[in-house]
Amino acid sequence: MATFALIHGGGGSAWDWHLLEAELRGRGHDVVAVDLPVEDESASLLDYADSVAAAVGERRDLVVVAHSWGGFVGPLVCARIPAELLVLVTAMIPAPGEPPSDWWGNTGFGHKDMDDPIGLFLHDVPKELAEELLTKGRNHADKALAEPWPLDKWPDVPTRFLLCRDDRFFTPDFMREVVRDRLGITPDEIDGSHSPMLARPAELADRLEGYLTGRS
Template sequence: MAEFLLIHGSCHGAWCWDDLIPHLQAAGHSARAIDLPSHGDDTTDPADVTLDLYASAIVAAIDTPVVLVGHSMAGYPITQAANLAPEKISKLIYLCAYAPMIGQSTAQMRQMADTQPLHDAIIVAADRVTFSIDPTKATEKFYHDVDPARAAWAVGQLGPQPILPQETAITQIPNVPRHYIRCTNDKTIPPAFQTKMTAGWAAEMVTQLPTSHSPFLSAPAALATALINAL
Protein backbone atom coordinates (compact mmCIF):
# COMPACT_ATOMS: atom_id res chain seq x y z
CA MET A 1 0.00 0.00 0.00
CA ALA A 2 1.16 3.51 -0.79
CA GLU A 3 1.63 6.53 1.44
CA PHE A 4 0.31 9.69 -0.19
CA LEU A 5 1.52 13.14 0.85
CA LEU A 6 -0.79 15.81 -0.54
CA ILE A 7 0.43 19.34 -1.30
CA HIS A 8 -2.03 22.16 -1.94
CA GLY A 9 -1.90 24.90 -4.55
CA SER A 10 -1.99 28.69 -4.44
CA CYS A 11 -4.01 30.33 -1.66
CA HIS A 12 -5.12 26.91 -0.34
CA GLY A 13 -4.07 24.78 2.61
CA ALA A 14 -4.14 21.20 3.82
CA TRP A 15 -7.89 21.68 4.36
CA CYS A 16 -8.62 21.27 0.65
CA TRP A 17 -7.79 17.55 0.78
CA ASP A 18 -10.20 16.70 3.62
CA ASP A 19 -12.80 15.06 1.37
CA LEU A 20 -10.23 13.00 -0.56
CA ILE A 21 -8.22 11.46 2.27
CA PRO A 22 -10.98 9.11 3.53
CA HIS A 23 -11.34 7.60 0.04
CA LEU A 24 -7.63 6.81 -0.15
CA GLN A 25 -7.68 5.37 3.35
CA ALA A 26 -10.75 3.25 2.57
CA ALA A 27 -8.77 1.67 -0.26
CA GLY A 28 -6.05 0.67 2.20
CA HIS A 29 -3.57 3.46 1.59
CA SER A 30 -2.27 6.06 4.02
CA ALA A 31 -2.74 9.71 3.14
CA ARG A 32 -2.07 13.03 4.78
CA ALA A 33 -1.74 16.67 3.83
CA ILE A 34 0.41 19.51 5.11
CA ASP A 35 0.20 23.28 5.09
CA LEU A 36 3.04 24.86 3.17
CA PRO A 37 4.80 27.75 4.96
CA SER A 38 2.45 30.77 5.46
CA HIS A 39 -0.61 28.75 4.35
CA GLY A 40 -3.45 27.32 6.40
CA ASP A 41 -2.45 27.14 10.04
CA ASP A 42 1.23 27.82 9.36
CA THR A 43 2.29 31.23 10.69
CA THR A 44 5.45 31.83 8.64
CA ASP A 45 5.70 35.44 7.48
CA PRO A 46 4.84 35.48 3.75
CA ALA A 47 7.84 37.77 3.16
CA ASP A 48 10.12 34.92 4.27
CA VAL A 49 8.66 32.29 1.94
CA THR A 50 10.72 30.94 -0.93
CA LEU A 51 10.41 27.96 -3.26
CA ASP A 52 13.24 26.26 -1.37
CA LEU A 53 11.41 26.83 1.93
CA TYR A 54 8.33 25.14 0.45
CA ALA A 55 10.47 22.22 -0.72
CA SER A 56 12.32 21.91 2.58
CA ALA A 57 9.01 21.81 4.47
CA ILE A 58 7.84 18.97 2.26
CA VAL A 59 11.06 17.00 2.72
CA ALA A 60 10.91 17.52 6.50
CA ALA A 61 7.42 16.01 6.55
CA ILE A 62 8.61 12.73 5.00
CA ASP A 63 9.99 9.82 7.01
CA THR A 64 9.50 6.91 4.62
CA PRO A 65 9.16 7.26 0.82
CA VAL A 66 5.86 8.78 -0.31
CA VAL A 67 3.81 9.32 -3.41
CA LEU A 68 3.97 13.10 -3.55
CA VAL A 69 0.91 14.77 -5.05
CA GLY A 70 0.99 18.44 -6.03
CA HIS A 71 -2.02 20.48 -7.06
CA SER A 72 -1.75 23.52 -9.33
CA MET A 73 1.26 25.69 -8.35
CA ALA A 74 2.46 22.85 -6.08
CA GLY A 75 3.93 21.23 -9.16
CA TYR A 76 6.94 23.42 -8.45
CA PRO A 77 7.39 22.68 -4.73
CA ILE A 78 7.01 18.92 -5.22
CA THR A 79 9.55 18.97 -8.04
CA GLN A 80 12.00 20.94 -5.95
CA ALA A 81 11.45 18.59 -3.01
CA ALA A 82 12.35 15.68 -5.28
CA ASN A 83 15.48 17.56 -6.33
CA LEU A 84 16.45 17.93 -2.67
CA ALA A 85 15.67 14.36 -1.55
CA PRO A 86 14.80 11.99 -4.42
CA GLU A 87 15.23 9.00 -2.13
CA LYS A 88 12.20 10.13 -0.12
CA ILE A 89 9.81 10.16 -3.07
CA SER A 90 8.61 7.07 -4.90
CA LYS A 91 6.51 9.00 -7.41
CA LEU A 92 5.46 12.54 -8.28
CA ILE A 93 1.83 13.07 -9.31
CA TYR A 94 0.89 16.43 -10.81
CA LEU A 95 -2.81 17.17 -10.37
CA CYS A 96 -3.81 19.84 -12.93
CA ALA A 97 -0.49 21.34 -11.89
CA TYR A 98 2.37 23.23 -13.43
CA ALA A 99 4.83 20.59 -14.60
CA PRO A 100 8.07 22.60 -14.46
CA MET A 101 10.24 23.43 -17.41
CA ILE A 102 13.90 24.09 -16.68
CA GLY A 103 14.64 27.79 -16.45
CA GLN A 104 10.99 28.81 -16.12
CA SER A 105 9.11 29.96 -13.03
CA THR A 106 5.47 29.26 -12.24
CA ALA A 107 4.62 32.82 -13.23
CA GLN A 108 6.42 32.47 -16.54
CA MET A 109 4.70 29.20 -17.28
CA ARG A 110 1.31 30.74 -16.49
CA GLN A 111 2.01 33.35 -19.16
CA MET A 112 2.78 30.62 -21.72
CA ALA A 113 -0.86 29.55 -21.85
CA ASP A 114 -2.90 30.86 -24.78
CA THR A 115 -5.55 32.15 -22.38
CA GLN A 116 -5.28 33.65 -18.89
CA PRO A 117 -8.51 32.70 -17.08
CA LEU A 118 -7.19 33.62 -13.64
CA HIS A 119 -5.92 37.07 -14.59
CA ASP A 120 -9.07 38.99 -13.67
CA ALA A 121 -9.34 37.26 -10.27
CA ILE A 122 -5.86 38.01 -8.92
CA ILE A 123 -5.52 40.87 -6.43
CA VAL A 124 -1.89 41.82 -5.75
CA ALA A 125 -1.15 43.27 -2.30
CA ALA A 126 0.17 46.82 -2.14
CA ASP A 127 3.57 45.57 -0.93
CA ARG A 128 3.66 42.98 -3.75
CA VAL A 129 4.62 40.26 -1.26
CA THR A 130 1.40 38.29 -1.79
CA PHE A 131 -1.63 38.04 -4.00
CA SER A 132 -5.16 36.91 -3.20
CA ILE A 133 -8.10 35.62 -5.21
CA ASP A 134 -11.15 37.86 -5.55
CA PRO A 135 -13.73 35.97 -3.45
CA THR A 136 -16.51 36.99 -5.83
CA LYS A 137 -14.72 35.10 -8.64
CA ALA A 138 -13.19 32.19 -6.76
CA THR A 139 -16.09 29.79 -7.28
CA GLU A 140 -16.19 30.26 -11.05
CA LYS A 141 -12.42 29.79 -11.27
CA PHE A 142 -11.88 26.94 -8.81
CA TYR A 143 -15.15 25.34 -7.72
CA HIS A 144 -17.80 25.68 -10.42
CA ASP A 145 -18.70 21.96 -10.23
CA VAL A 146 -18.54 21.72 -6.43
CA ASP A 147 -21.64 21.59 -4.23
CA PRO A 148 -22.49 25.28 -3.62
CA ALA A 149 -22.30 25.02 0.16
CA ARG A 150 -18.96 23.25 0.00
CA ALA A 151 -17.69 25.78 -2.54
CA ALA A 152 -18.71 28.66 -0.28
CA TRP A 153 -16.86 27.00 2.59
CA ALA A 154 -13.74 26.63 0.44
CA VAL A 155 -13.82 30.25 -0.67
CA GLY A 156 -13.88 31.25 2.98
CA GLN A 157 -10.71 29.24 3.63
CA LEU A 158 -8.61 30.88 0.92
CA GLY A 159 -5.65 32.95 2.04
CA PRO A 160 -2.89 35.11 0.57
CA GLN A 161 -0.29 33.54 -1.70
CA PRO A 162 3.40 34.53 -1.40
CA ILE A 163 4.62 35.75 -4.77
CA LEU A 164 8.37 35.01 -4.59
CA PRO A 165 8.07 31.20 -4.86
CA GLN A 166 6.10 31.66 -8.07
CA GLU A 167 8.81 33.90 -9.53
CA THR A 168 11.58 31.33 -8.93
CA ALA A 169 12.69 29.04 -11.74
CA ILE A 170 13.46 25.34 -11.53
CA THR A 171 17.00 24.51 -12.60
CA GLN A 172 16.71 20.72 -12.88
CA ILE A 173 14.13 17.99 -13.19
CA PRO A 174 14.58 15.07 -10.76
CA ASN A 175 14.98 11.50 -11.93
CA VAL A 176 11.83 10.32 -10.17
CA PRO A 177 8.83 8.51 -11.73
CA ARG A 178 5.99 10.92 -12.48
CA HIS A 179 2.38 11.03 -13.59
CA TYR A 180 0.03 13.83 -14.64
CA ILE A 181 -3.74 14.04 -14.07
CA ARG A 182 -5.37 16.55 -16.41
CA CYS A 183 -8.69 18.16 -15.48
CA THR A 184 -10.60 18.73 -18.70
CA ASN A 185 -13.10 21.27 -17.35
CA ASP A 186 -10.46 23.35 -15.56
CA LYS A 187 -11.12 27.11 -15.56
CA THR A 188 -7.85 28.01 -13.85
CA ILE A 189 -5.11 26.22 -15.80
CA PRO A 190 -6.44 25.79 -19.36
CA PRO A 191 -6.80 22.10 -20.29
CA ALA A 192 -5.01 22.82 -23.58
CA PHE A 193 -2.02 24.07 -21.62
CA GLN A 194 -2.10 21.00 -19.39
CA THR A 195 -1.84 18.97 -22.59
CA LYS A 196 1.02 21.16 -23.82
CA MET A 197 2.94 20.72 -20.57
CA THR A 198 2.78 16.94 -20.94
CA ALA A 199 3.62 16.78 -24.63
CA GLY A 200 6.14 14.01 -25.05
CA TRP A 201 5.13 12.18 -21.88
CA ALA A 202 4.34 8.50 -22.44
CA ALA A 203 0.62 7.76 -22.72
CA GLU A 204 0.61 5.71 -19.52
CA MET A 205 2.00 8.71 -17.61
CA VAL A 206 -1.08 10.86 -18.24
CA THR A 207 -4.72 10.40 -17.26
CA GLN A 208 -7.62 12.80 -17.07
CA LEU A 209 -10.74 13.67 -15.10
CA PRO A 210 -13.79 15.57 -16.43
CA THR A 211 -13.69 18.07 -13.56
CA SER A 212 -12.90 21.62 -12.55
CA HIS A 213 -9.60 22.68 -11.01
CA SER A 214 -10.72 21.16 -7.69
CA PRO A 215 -11.54 17.45 -8.08
CA PHE A 216 -10.65 16.90 -4.42
CA LEU A 217 -13.93 18.70 -3.65
CA SER A 218 -16.08 17.96 -6.70
CA ALA A 219 -15.16 14.30 -7.31
CA PRO A 220 -13.04 12.98 -4.43
CA ALA A 221 -13.89 9.31 -5.05
CA ALA A 222 -12.98 9.56 -8.73
CA LEU A 223 -9.79 11.42 -7.86
CA ALA A 224 -8.83 8.74 -5.35
CA THR A 225 -9.28 6.09 -8.04
CA ALA A 226 -7.17 8.11 -10.47
CA LEU A 227 -4.39 8.54 -7.92
CA ILE A 228 -4.38 4.84 -7.06
CA ASN A 229 -4.38 3.88 -10.76
CA ALA A 230 -1.39 6.15 -11.28
CA LEU A 231 0.78 4.16 -8.87
Protein backbone atom coordinates in the same frame (compact mmCIF):
# COMPACT_ATOMS: atom_id res chain seq x y z
CA MET B 1 0.01 0.51 1.15
CA ALA B 2 1.47 3.84 0.11
CA THR B 3 2.13 7.18 1.77
CA PHE B 4 0.55 10.06 -0.16
CA ALA B 5 2.06 13.52 0.30
CA LEU B 6 -0.58 16.02 -0.85
CA ILE B 7 0.59 19.49 -1.93
CA HIS B 8 -2.03 22.21 -2.34
CA GLY B 9 -2.12 24.99 -4.91
CA GLY B 10 -1.48 28.72 -4.62
CA GLY B 11 -3.28 30.37 -1.72
CA GLY B 12 -4.64 26.99 -0.63
CA SER B 13 -4.16 24.86 2.46
CA ALA B 14 -4.07 21.27 3.64
CA TRP B 15 -7.85 21.55 4.15
CA ASP B 16 -8.28 21.43 0.37
CA TRP B 17 -7.43 17.72 0.53
CA HIS B 18 -9.60 16.64 3.45
CA LEU B 19 -12.10 14.62 1.41
CA LEU B 20 -9.39 12.85 -0.60
CA GLU B 21 -7.41 12.26 2.60
CA ALA B 22 -10.41 10.49 4.13
CA GLU B 23 -10.83 8.38 0.99
CA LEU B 24 -7.20 7.30 0.95
CA ARG B 25 -7.04 6.60 4.68
CA GLY B 26 -10.22 4.54 4.35
CA ARG B 27 -8.39 2.39 1.81
CA GLY B 28 -5.51 1.77 4.20
CA HIS B 29 -3.01 4.37 2.97
CA ASP B 30 -1.07 6.90 5.02
CA VAL B 31 -1.57 10.55 4.08
CA VAL B 32 0.45 13.69 4.75
CA ALA B 33 -1.20 17.00 3.80
CA VAL B 34 0.85 20.10 4.58
CA ASP B 35 0.11 23.80 4.86
CA LEU B 36 2.87 25.29 2.70
CA PRO B 37 4.36 28.47 4.25
CA VAL B 38 2.83 30.64 1.51
CA GLU B 39 2.28 33.63 3.80
CA ASP B 40 5.88 33.70 5.02
CA GLU B 41 7.70 36.54 3.26
CA SER B 42 11.05 34.86 3.91
CA ALA B 43 10.12 31.38 2.65
CA SER B 44 11.70 30.17 -0.60
CA LEU B 45 10.55 27.38 -2.92
CA LEU B 46 13.08 25.12 -1.24
CA ASP B 47 11.59 26.02 2.15
CA TYR B 48 8.21 24.93 0.80
CA ALA B 49 9.71 21.59 -0.24
CA ASP B 50 11.44 21.24 3.12
CA SER B 51 8.12 21.69 4.93
CA VAL B 52 6.71 18.72 3.03
CA ALA B 53 9.83 16.60 3.50
CA ALA B 54 9.80 17.31 7.25
CA ALA B 55 6.15 16.26 7.51
CA VAL B 56 6.83 13.04 5.58
CA GLY B 57 9.72 12.18 7.91
CA GLU B 58 10.82 8.55 7.68
CA ARG B 59 7.76 7.32 5.82
CA ARG B 60 8.47 5.35 2.66
CA ASP B 61 6.57 4.10 -0.43
CA LEU B 62 5.93 7.76 -1.10
CA VAL B 63 3.61 9.15 -3.77
CA VAL B 64 3.82 12.94 -4.13
CA VAL B 65 0.61 14.54 -5.42
CA ALA B 66 0.76 18.22 -6.42
CA HIS B 67 -2.19 20.36 -7.45
CA SER B 68 -2.16 23.54 -9.56
CA TRP B 69 0.59 25.94 -8.33
CA GLY B 70 1.86 23.05 -6.19
CA GLY B 71 3.45 21.75 -9.38
CA PHE B 72 6.36 24.05 -8.58
CA VAL B 73 6.86 22.27 -5.25
CA GLY B 74 6.17 18.59 -5.99
CA PRO B 75 9.32 17.97 -8.05
CA LEU B 76 11.45 19.72 -5.42
CA VAL B 77 10.14 17.31 -2.80
CA CYS B 78 11.04 14.38 -5.06
CA ALA B 79 14.55 15.77 -5.44
CA ARG B 80 14.92 15.91 -1.64
CA ILE B 81 13.48 12.60 -0.43
CA PRO B 82 12.91 9.22 -2.12
CA ALA B 83 9.58 8.98 -3.95
CA GLU B 84 8.05 6.18 -5.96
CA LEU B 85 5.84 8.45 -8.08
CA LEU B 86 4.97 12.09 -8.72
CA VAL B 87 1.40 12.87 -9.80
CA LEU B 88 0.60 16.35 -11.08
CA VAL B 89 -3.12 17.13 -10.86
CA THR B 90 -4.06 19.92 -13.31
CA ALA B 91 -0.77 21.48 -12.21
CA MET B 92 1.78 23.99 -13.40
CA ILE B 93 4.91 22.37 -14.83
CA PRO B 94 8.06 24.38 -14.14
CA ALA B 95 11.11 24.68 -16.35
CA PRO B 96 14.64 24.96 -14.91
CA GLY B 97 15.34 28.50 -13.75
CA GLU B 98 11.79 29.71 -14.42
CA PRO B 99 10.19 31.91 -11.76
CA PRO B 100 6.56 30.92 -11.13
CA SER B 101 5.50 34.46 -12.04
CA ASP B 102 6.96 33.97 -15.54
CA TRP B 103 5.16 30.68 -16.18
CA TRP B 104 1.98 32.34 -17.40
CA GLY B 105 3.63 34.30 -20.19
CA ASN B 106 6.10 31.55 -21.08
CA THR B 107 3.33 29.01 -21.65
CA GLY B 108 0.97 31.39 -23.45
CA PHE B 109 -1.68 31.23 -20.76
CA GLY B 110 -4.49 33.59 -21.71
CA HIS B 111 -6.33 36.11 -19.55
CA LYS B 112 -9.11 34.75 -17.33
CA ASP B 113 -11.90 36.72 -15.67
CA MET B 114 -11.34 36.10 -11.96
CA ASP B 115 -14.57 37.77 -10.80
CA ASP B 116 -16.36 34.42 -10.36
CA PRO B 117 -13.94 32.03 -8.63
CA ILE B 118 -16.61 29.39 -8.05
CA GLY B 119 -17.54 29.36 -11.73
CA LEU B 120 -13.88 29.31 -12.78
CA PHE B 121 -12.40 26.81 -10.33
CA LEU B 122 -15.23 25.05 -8.45
CA HIS B 123 -18.26 24.80 -10.68
CA ASP B 124 -18.90 21.11 -9.88
CA VAL B 125 -18.04 21.33 -6.18
CA PRO B 126 -21.05 21.28 -3.81
CA LYS B 127 -22.06 24.91 -3.16
CA GLU B 128 -21.52 24.96 0.60
CA LEU B 129 -18.14 23.27 0.22
CA ALA B 130 -17.06 25.72 -2.49
CA GLU B 131 -18.10 28.69 -0.36
CA GLU B 132 -16.21 27.29 2.64
CA LEU B 133 -13.09 26.92 0.52
CA LEU B 134 -13.23 30.59 -0.41
CA THR B 135 -13.13 31.55 3.27
CA LYS B 136 -9.88 29.63 3.72
CA GLY B 137 -7.83 31.34 1.02
CA ARG B 138 -4.38 32.65 2.05
CA ASN B 139 -2.25 35.43 0.64
CA HIS B 140 0.81 34.27 -1.26
CA ALA B 141 4.05 36.08 -0.38
CA ASP B 142 6.14 37.35 -3.28
CA LYS B 143 9.48 35.62 -2.65
CA ALA B 144 8.53 32.13 -3.83
CA LEU B 145 6.62 33.56 -6.77
CA ALA B 146 9.53 35.59 -8.11
CA GLU B 147 12.59 33.40 -7.52
CA PRO B 148 13.89 31.02 -10.22
CA TRP B 149 12.86 27.39 -9.96
CA PRO B 150 16.04 25.88 -8.45
CA LEU B 151 16.44 22.54 -10.25
CA ASP B 152 18.49 22.23 -13.43
CA LYS B 153 16.46 19.23 -14.62
CA TRP B 154 13.37 17.22 -13.75
CA PRO B 155 13.97 14.81 -10.85
CA ASP B 156 14.52 11.14 -11.66
CA VAL B 157 11.08 9.95 -10.60
CA PRO B 158 8.20 8.45 -12.62
CA THR B 159 5.75 11.26 -13.36
CA ARG B 160 2.09 11.21 -14.33
CA PHE B 161 -0.09 14.17 -15.22
CA LEU B 162 -3.84 14.10 -14.56
CA LEU B 163 -5.77 16.63 -16.60
CA CYS B 164 -9.34 17.70 -15.75
CA ARG B 165 -11.56 17.70 -18.85
CA ASP B 166 -13.97 20.35 -17.53
CA ASP B 167 -11.31 22.67 -16.08
CA ARG B 168 -12.18 26.26 -17.00
CA PHE B 169 -8.91 27.66 -15.65
CA PHE B 170 -6.24 25.31 -17.02
CA THR B 171 -8.31 24.29 -20.01
CA PRO B 172 -7.74 20.84 -21.53
CA ASP B 173 -6.37 21.90 -24.92
CA PHE B 174 -3.95 24.33 -23.30
CA MET B 175 -2.71 21.83 -20.74
CA ARG B 176 -2.32 18.97 -23.23
CA GLU B 177 0.11 21.17 -25.15
CA VAL B 178 2.01 22.26 -22.03
CA VAL B 179 2.34 18.67 -20.82
CA ARG B 180 3.64 17.45 -24.17
CA ASP B 181 6.06 20.37 -24.43
CA ARG B 182 7.43 20.28 -20.90
CA LEU B 183 7.24 16.62 -19.90
CA GLY B 184 7.12 14.86 -23.25
CA ILE B 185 4.21 12.67 -22.15
CA THR B 186 0.50 12.37 -22.88
CA PRO B 187 -1.58 13.42 -19.89
CA ASP B 188 -4.16 11.16 -18.32
CA GLU B 189 -7.66 12.63 -18.07
CA ILE B 190 -10.49 12.77 -15.57
CA ASP B 191 -13.87 14.51 -15.72
CA GLY B 192 -14.44 17.58 -13.64
CA SER B 193 -13.27 21.05 -12.73
CA HIS B 194 -9.97 22.45 -11.45
CA SER B 195 -10.68 20.98 -7.98
CA PRO B 196 -11.25 17.22 -8.32
CA MET B 197 -10.14 16.60 -4.73
CA LEU B 198 -13.33 18.37 -3.60
CA ALA B 199 -15.66 17.51 -6.48
CA ARG B 200 -14.72 13.84 -7.04
CA PRO B 201 -12.56 12.59 -4.18
CA ALA B 202 -13.47 8.91 -4.64
CA GLU B 203 -12.76 9.02 -8.37
CA LEU B 204 -9.46 10.80 -7.77
CA ALA B 205 -8.52 8.21 -5.14
CA ASP B 206 -9.34 5.48 -7.68
CA ARG B 207 -6.96 7.08 -10.16
CA LEU B 208 -4.17 7.41 -7.62
CA GLU B 209 -4.55 3.81 -6.52
CA GLY B 210 -4.64 2.78 -10.17
CA TYR B 211 -1.23 4.31 -10.70
CA LEU B 212 0.11 2.05 -7.95
CA THR B 213 -1.44 -1.13 -9.32
CA GLY B 214 -1.01 -0.41 -13.03
CA ARG B 215 -4.75 -0.07 -13.63
CA SER B 216 -4.40 3.56 -14.78
